Amino acid sequence: MNDQADALRHLIRQQENLRNQKMTRVVTVTSGKGGVGKSNFSLNFALSLQKLGCKVLVFDADIGMANIDVLMGVTSSYNLYHLMKQDKTIWDIIQLGPQGIHYIAGGSGVAELLYLSDRELERFEEEIGKLHGEYDVILFDTGAGLSKETVKFITAAEQTIVVTTPEPTSITDAYALIKMVKGMEPQVSFRLIVNRASNRREGTETAEKIALVARRFLQCDLPSLGIIPDDASVSKAVKRQKPFTLLFPDCAASASVMSIARAFLEVPQAAASAGGVKGFLHKLFSRSR
Ligand SMILES: Nc1ncnc2c1ncn2[C@@H]1O[C@H](COP(=O)(O)OP(=O)(O)O)[C@@H](O)[C@H]1O
Ligand SMILES: [Mg+2]
Numbered sequence: 001m002n003d004q005a006d007a008l009r010h011l012i013r014q015q016e017n018l019r020n021q022k023m024t025r026v027v028t029v030t031s032g033k034g035g036v037g038k039s040n041f042s043l044n045f046a047l048s049l050q051k052l053g054c055k056v057l058v059f060d061a062d063i064g065m066a067n068i069d070v071l072m073g074v075t076s077s078y079n080l081y082h083l084m085k086q087d088k089t090i091w092d093i094i095q096l097g098p099q100g101i102h103y104i105a106g107g108s109g110v111a112e113l114l115y116l117s118d119r120e121l122e123r124f125e126e127e128i129g130k131l132h133g134e135y136d137v138i139l140f141d142t143g144a145g146l147s148k149e150t151v152k153f154i155t156a157a158e159q160t161i162v163v164t165t166p167e168p169t170s171i172t173d174a175y176a177l178i179k180m181v182k183g184m185e186p187q188v189s190f191r192l193i194v195n196r197a198s199n200r201r202e203g204t205e206t207a208e209k210i211a212l213v214a215r216r217f218l219q220c221d222l223p224s225l226g227i228i229p230d231d232a233s234v235s236k237a238v239k240r241q242k243p244f245t246l247l248f249p250d251c252a253a254s255a256s257v258m259s260i261a262r263a264f265l266e267v268p269q270a271a272a273s274a275g276g277v278k279g280f281l282h283k284l285f286s287r288s289r
Helices: 002-021 038-051 068-072 080-085 109-115 118-129 148-156 168-184 200-218 232-239 252-266 276-286
Strands: 025-031 056-061 102-105 137-144 159-164 190-197 224-229
Touching: 002 252, 025 038, 025 148, 025 168, 025 276, 038 056, 038 068, 038 137, 038 159, 038 252, 056 068, 056 148, 068 102, 080 109, 080 118, 109 148, 118 276, 137 148, 148 168, 148 276, 159 168, 168 200, 190 200, 200 224, 224 252, 232 252
Parallel strands: 025 137, 025 159, 056 102, 056 137, 159 190, 190 224
Antiparallel strands: none
16 A cells, blocks of 8 residues: 555656656667667657656657657658658647557658758748647657767757667677767767666676776766666567557566656756757757758
């Protein structure tokens, strides 16, 4: 009984925290190497945040391998391209996924982002600006590695979640990504997720190893946001095109993603200067003007 009351109080406190911020938190999810579980994490993290009472928008900004809609078993009729080039509004291109999650497909629009005419840019900013205050969290799932567009999203967001697995290639690529971004924009705030850990110890050791190197050589803080175990339920859910947190809410990966969502909400907005969607847009285009 007490446990339940505690859990409830905890939840109310988290929701109050969010309301007090009165800001949309813009977060990117990225990785050095592909195939480490970014899209699965983004979608299921979004669903878990939603379960905790947040309004979340997932934005698929991976140019080469956009596939959040495939993971949800949904096909999108419109994407960012239609907003930029065909006068669709932001509300036209928001799609509904399972559990009523809101989602935008970047499609070929993401690649156009850096080459918009002044008129298109103005329209893009106006439409995306309408999201300000509409959502508690906007999550951008970006491509692996550093394309120009991905760098833009990372440096404009309040926070970047870097996903790695315990494999050395994934670790070194994650480190290289952080190093490059830090070189361009020292203010970026990173958090780390270790996905597909064989056990808790392997996950913790991986997180500690990267954090140590980042601190020593880049003077960069890299707090761990959590560890997700390697779990056969993830692949089973992918094959059935259903998010694993919905298909297998009690599996080990789902439990981890839920505790990551709780941990994310406990830490207040990363930077006072974050500025929600408006701040994000400002930074996104500040250097292309
Ligand atoms: N925690 C996990 N446990 C087991 N398999 C996983 C896990 N996370 C991801 N995978 C596997 O990795 C594949 C790639 O995941 P995905 O989210 O598409 O990666 P990315 O977006 O980084 O390219 C999934 O289809 C799934 O089979
Ligand atoms: Mg992906």
